[in-house]
Amino acid sequence: MKADPHQRAPGSVLSLRDLHAYVGQSHILQGVSFTTRPAQVTVILGRNGVGKTSTLKSVLGLMNHTGVIEFDGRRLSGLETHEIVRLGLAYVPEDRDVFHGLTVAENLRLAERRGLTPDYDRVFALFPELRDRRGQRAGTMSGGQQQMLSLARALLHDNRLMLIDEPTKGLAPRLVSEFVATLEQITAHTSVLLVEQNLAVARRLADHVLVLSEGRVVRDGPAEDVLADDSSIRRLLGVAADHEES
Ligand SMILES: Nc1ncnc2c1ncn2[C@@H]1O[C@H](COP(=O)(O)OP(=O)(O)OP(=O)(O)O)[C@@H](O)[C@H]1O
Structure with a gap:
């Protein structure tokens, strides 16, 4: 569900400043900076291979x-992944991190x-x-x-934040449509940073x-501003006007 723009809380959840990343000789991220706000869904769009x-x-x-990465005002540099996750950051990777040989x-x-109590009621209410x-x-x-x-x-x-x-x-x-409806329920109470190539889902x-x-x-910028420039967005994503998925 989209947050009411007039009710948005101030401050930042995640802040990236001048992030550079390399794989071998390839300079993958070349100075990425942005801030995500509480109770908002931030969607990262871009063609294949741009660094999402x-x-x-x-x-x-x-x-x-x-570069600098801050989560809830705390610098993440030097922390191990398990320590970062325990600060309240969840990751749902693209390749679906499920163990195929194990049951649900x-x-x-x-x-x-x-040390934490899992909320099975919430999970089964969302996914009966x-x-x-x-x-x-x-x-x-x-x-x-x-x-x-x-x-x-x-x-x-x-x-505090889900990276999906x-x-x-x-x-x-x-x-896709069912999934988006579920994501809308989730995003009503958690900030989300979502990588998505489907423009209709982003909208x-x-x-x-x-x-x-x-x-x-x-x-x-605000979704309504960035997505309003339809032809520019489609050019950046390399999608034709009649190819929007729903
Ligand atoms: N471990 C790796 N080894 C070699 N190249 C890598 C590695 N990880 C990323 N890259 C390269 O870095 C670039 C950015 O990759 P990344 O996965 O971040 O892109 P993306 O925007 O998420 O793409 P997609 O939409 O296809 O998932 C690509 O050119 C990719 O080939």
């Missing part, structure tokens, strides 16, 4: 980088964090199908069901939009 996943991975300490229940149990499929091996489920499980794992505990990488990729249009969910191109932020 690398941005999320840098935040999680999974990629070598320089086992996958969920492995996502429980020591997962309750019915508790005993099913994840590898035998469809892509959409595995995506639900991946998201459910991240929702077992409260988070292309959740609708490869899903049939009907599933439904985003409060704030960033567009990356060749490792740089080339658009940054």
